[in-house]
Amino acid sequence: MANYVFDGTMTGLLCCVFRAFQFKEFDVQVMTQDCMQTGLFDEMIQVESNEDQAQRVWQGLKQKVSANGIRNFYYTFLSEQIVAFQHLFNFSVYAFQSQRPIDRDYGHVDVLGLSQWSKQVGREKHRMEAFVRFKKCQDGLFLSLVRPDFNVLPLIERHFKSRYQDQKWLIYDEKRHYGIYYDLDQVHQVHMNALEIDQTIQSGFSQSFSVELDDEEVLYDQLWKDYFNSVNIKARKNAKLHIQYVPKRYWRYMNEKII
Incomplete structure (x- = not known):
């Protein structure tokens, strides 16, 4: 398994997806520079943020995923949780490799993960607006x-x-x-x-x-x-x-x- 280390930004995460398809490398664990965890023999790869690459991935996701799916993607990213970042990476790979819509494929662990994380972030949003x-x-x-x-x-x-x-x-x-x-x-x-x-x-x-x-x-x-x-x-x-x-x-x- 390869370990992709990015800067914690949305741009950096999308660049991880870009690199995965560039090198046909999908068995990947993503992590931020502040939360690096790796085994003794795991490969560490620093993924630099690149706006052009990130935009290509983002525009591609918009074509593959519904508006609600894009919303869930953004909300999940704002959770700032490593496990959520992993769901986002896996979700992106699944979306680009699938020939059918995946937004409601809740049998897939990463589609379900985005739905759950976006609900938590949405709940926090409403509470902050109230309190x-x-x-x-x-x-x-x-x-x-x-x-x-x-x-x-x-x-x-x-x-x-x-x-x-x-x-x-x-x-x-x-x-x-x-x-x-x-x-x-x-x-x-x-x-x-x-x-x-x-x-x-x-x-x-x-x-x-x-x-x-x-x-x-x-x-x-x-x-x-x-x-x-x-x-x-x-x-x-x-x-x-x-x-x-x-x-x-x-x-x-x-x-x-x-x-």
Whole structure:
């Protein structure tokens, strides 16, 4: 078995598929440079990213796979999991070698794998759209720090741009060290040190910004907590069901969860 090592980008993964067909080499294990695992006698092959090669593979996939299949492919890639990358590579090989549509061939382990991973990423996307909380800074910027399980910022961009068109906002992914910033016109990708903003990132509590917040932010924060307490019916408390719909890993971003 050959081991293809790529840079973790979509371009790099598609180049792995290109190389596999170039050299008729399909018994392959793909891995990123950060997660290299190999046996003593396995062959290690560094696959360089090449935009032209990646585009050829991508356009080919679009001809072989339905729009929903392409969506599942992209969502699965955003999971950032090695096992998911392997599914993507195997799926691509299967798609190009097959003479019939494979999108619903769930008896094939890699087609099923894409379906399962895309559902997980899609679920995380919807939860982030629901649970993101902003704090207003003195300069008028609405700021939120998040730590999603998967790289869903590219997927939630359209939702927040549509919903908050009249506000400047920044959603920053603490785990992946980048964010999306809306300047009232376009959304830009930005990089910064989140520790300068949230000193409690490592401890897992709610956001405690060291930047200067708007004077009314504390009031809004307390009003939201009071509203939550007033509509909460303690006699009907069902912690198990509540956690099912609002997992604890999201609580650190929700003002109403911090007393």
